[in-house]
Amino acid sequence: MWLVAEDKHVEYAQEVFSIDQSQDGKKLSLLCPTSKQYRRGNSLNQPTLTIDIEAVADGIISVEATHWKGAARKLPNFELFPDGPPSVDASIKNGDAGTTISSGPIAATVSSNPHTFDIRFHSTDNSRKLTSLLDRSVAFAYSPPPGSMMQTGDARDFQHYILTQTTLGVGEQIYGLGERFGALNKVGQSVVLWNADGGTSSDQAYKNVSFWLSNKGYGIFIDTPQRVELEIGSERSCRVQTSIEGQRLKWYIIYGPTPKDVLSRYTTLTGKPNSLPAWSFGLWLTTSFTTEYDENTINGFLEGMRNRDIPLAVFHYDAFWMRPFHWCDFEFMASHFPDPKAQIKRLKESGLVSKISVWINTYIGQASPVFQEAADKGYLLKRKNGDVFQWDLWQAGMGIVDFTNPDACQWFRSKLDALFDIGVDTIKTDFGERIPTKDVQWFDKNVDAERMHNYYAFIYNKLVYEALQDRCGKDEAVVFARAACAGTQRFPLQWGGDCESTFEAMAESLRGGLSLGLCGYSFWSVDIGGFEGYPDPTLYKRWVQFGLLCSHSRLHGSSSYRVPWLIDDDDKTSQGCTAVLQKFAQLKCRLMPYLYSESLEAVKNGWPLSVRAMSLEFPEDRTAWYCDQQFMLGSKILVAPVFDESGEVEFYLPSGRWSSFWDASQTIDGPKWVKEKHNFETLPLHIRQGTILVVGKEGEKRTNYDWTKPENHEVRMYEPDGESSFPLCDPEGKLVAILRTTEDHGAWRVENIEVRVR
Structure with a gap:
């Protein structure tokens, strides 16, 4: 509380010196010096922070803290209110307690006490206290500490941060922040919102969503795609600290009062999920990742599933439908798939499966002619010296498609169209997390590399999803996505990434799905049986039960197949893998009248279909907020x-x-x-x-x-x-x-x- 890190210099807003009110009654602008203003001379050689508080929609108030207003507003930005801004019932009133701005059912009151910094967020009728910004709660910081402010004339030598600390009430719990695999309640955790390909067994996450939900009836959305660091009761145990590198920090406080109400308002702000077709709820079977497979392998799997009365909806070709070192060039490996269009047609006509999915990503290995084509046309991310950005991470010499270039987007869509032409119905959009930030230059010069790191997941999945909509129809599009940031709930669905084949990883995955659902994601899936490793029959069958009761269900592994008869030597008893998979796949088919009705309600309101946290249905039950092994x-x-x-x-x-x-x-x-x-x-x-x-x-x-x-x-x-x-x-x-x-x-x-x- 008192000891500042040795490599930091922090300046806190000490009082609200003046308040400007907008004429439309929707905005307050607070001038906040970093020292008490007892006399005129105190205003000299003294930094200030500006805090803008605005009523943006009923139940939603934005707060923006700024040090230097002249700093450029860098791109990209989240797409807010994609369906159009709603009306707002806003007002500003001055009273004995201070100045109050209200936005429908939520309000913020700035204390009128002299030489104080005190901003309280509450329900407009004052029946509920939400959170507050109190003394030493809004600040900027330099690293390293300047010996003299003259040194900051050359800001290149310093990192500049801005932070806010909202109060954390007694018994308050914090949830969400994307698909996180640790403890469901985030209080006591340090969380970094930075997409990473780290599996499901660490604090790294594929899906970092800058939104958190409180059990006190509100949520906060941090309006930046850049790296965000949060100390959730972990630096000051009574506060949630949010910090970014930059000159301004903006977030929205969203009132419920129920958690369902909060999610509905949050997804009005960032976008509602789209609905998904009924066929997508069925069982998906994949080739697995590094396994050897060809047309005969696929036929054997599909015929084996049909012979065992296990209903399938989708068959998925994972990465090795393309040649090694050529990913992702959208070309089927001729040695294994000499005529993919004819094969896909035969699969569908035989009734073995109705839909086909293929794996893609946006990284292109230099061994493929497609790499040279994209490089020559300027479709790949570049270094600042003009070279194509390449590294040997994943594919040798790979480049990364630059989606800030409109021509690159059209080119990428043309590759997708070629897949649709041969019968592909849905796309697994893998990766999108390994986006570099150092020594890179995007085609759009207004784009900031740090902000693009997380945001890349949004533009990647949006492009593929909209291509599918154009080809298949608005409500027939399905992506199977791994990376995400705020707003990607609009492009369903997401799956949990690379989990291990253990009971512990199964539980980690569930916690991840629960956390993501509390960020407005209606649909979620998981690799049944675990991705890494070889599940034994017991684990496989328990994961089958879990996976077939998620909104979407996929059998997938890394170096081993996931068809049931290979797990337990084709045990034909009622307790065997085949019988269990058959029973729960058919159970899901039977549940479709209920599931589909509930899915329409979920997308309408921005709620998870499955897995849905117990707290959403039972918010007044304290125990329900702790349940992380059920849904x-x-x-x-x-x-x-x-x-x-x-x-x-x-x-x-x-x-x-x-x-x-x-x-x-x-x-x-x-x-x-x-x-x-x-x-x-x-x-x-x-x-x-x-x-x-x-x-x-x-x-x-x-x-x-x-x-x-x-x-x-x-x-x-x-x-x-x-x-x-x-x-x-x-x-x-x-x-x-x-x-x-x-x-x-x-x-x-x-x-x-x-x-x-x-």
Whole structure:
């Protein structure tokens, strides 16, 4: 609190000297000297900080702290309010407590006490205190400390930082910040928002999202794609410190009051996820990464899955569909795939699979002629001396596609179009994290290299997603993306990256998915069985159960295949890998009426479909905020994966009566911690009290079918009441009927009370 690092010099805003109010009543500008202004002479040779507070949308206020206003505003910037800025009910009032600016239900009050620095954020009706900026909470810093301010005339010798410290209340917990694999509650952690290809077992992350959610009913979005460092109760235990290198720092405080409300407003600011087609919810099978495969291998896998009655939706060609050292040149390896268009056509016509996916990235090895083509046309990132930026990381002599060049974007899209022409339906957009920042020059000279590092994931995935939309249709596009930053939730879906084949990594992956979902990502997947290593049958089957209850499900590994009969020597018993995969793949098909309805609600509001943190559904339950080994599948189904070889599992049921999906007569009243032991045919799967659940008929093997027809579904009731309802939507997203419960002579029954023309 008192001891500043030896290599830093910090200047804090000490008081609010003056307040300027905008004429439209939407903005305050605070002049904040770094010393108390007791007399006129105190204003000389003294830095100031300017703090702008603005009402930008109902429930959202922006705060921008600036040292030197003349610093250039560098690009790129996040695309905010992509659907257009909403209206705002803003006002500024002066009272005894100070000056208050309100933006719908949220307000900020600047204290009127002389020689103080005190800004409080609260609900407009003053019923809830959110957070605050108090003494020594907004500052800039130099490193190294200048001996004299004359030295800062040559700023090249110094790093300049700006920071804010919002108060962290008693019992307050912080969540989100992207797909993070450590403890779900971030209090006590130092977090760096900087995309890195680090796997799932460290504090590095592929998906750094500059948004965090508090259990106190608000969230904060940090409006910069550059490197952000956060000390979350870890430097000062009662504050969250946010710091960046630069002259200004802007963030938005977003009010709920519920966590669902916060996410809805946050995704209005940064963009809602798009909906996904029903076929994408089915099981995806890949070749795995470094395994040897060709057309015969693929046929063998697909025929093996069909013969074992395991429904597949997508087959994915991973990296080695291209020649070694040539990635990514978009050319099938002729020795293994002499006629890929004909092969893909045969696969689809045979009914073995309906959709095809291929792996790409934006790195191009110099062995490929495509590298020279891109280099000659100026489509690759360059060094400051004009050379193409190259290194031997990943592919020998690889270059990186420069998406700030519009011609490079069109060229890249032409390569994608060629894939679509041969029958490819969806793209796995791998990598995008290893974007250099030193000695690089982007085509767009207004772009700052530091800001491009994280932001590259946005422009990469946006380009591919929009290419798919143009070819397949707005709601038929699907990417399978690894890297992300704020806003990429608009281009679903994302998967968890390279996890190990262990129970610990399975739990790490779940924590990552929960954290990402708390940043407005509706859809998420994971490599079933783990990516690195060789899963034993027990782990594989437990991961199958977990993975088939995520929004999207993919079998994928690194150096070993993931078809079930190779995991356990084709055990044909009911406890074998094949039987377990068959059961849970078919279970997902049966759940599609529920899943698809819930997915439409999720994208409308910016909520996760699965995995959904318990706190979103039960925000008033303190225990729910701590649950990181279970999740909600939509709003009605609770899932508790088994993370132990013994089959034992302990999970928490919030208040209410919960019914087992496997046997509705088995009910448990919460709140309660429950211990159970499960064989491989089941896991804890419990339905919330008051639920009407529409599921497909027993034995359903499709995810894209007309489940609205009575002959294709069954209706279940779980402890219904007079408010139970279910919106039945068809696979195109149209509302067909609303099912509600009515009481009939002491018994409940379901009836259609509304039907719309399809």
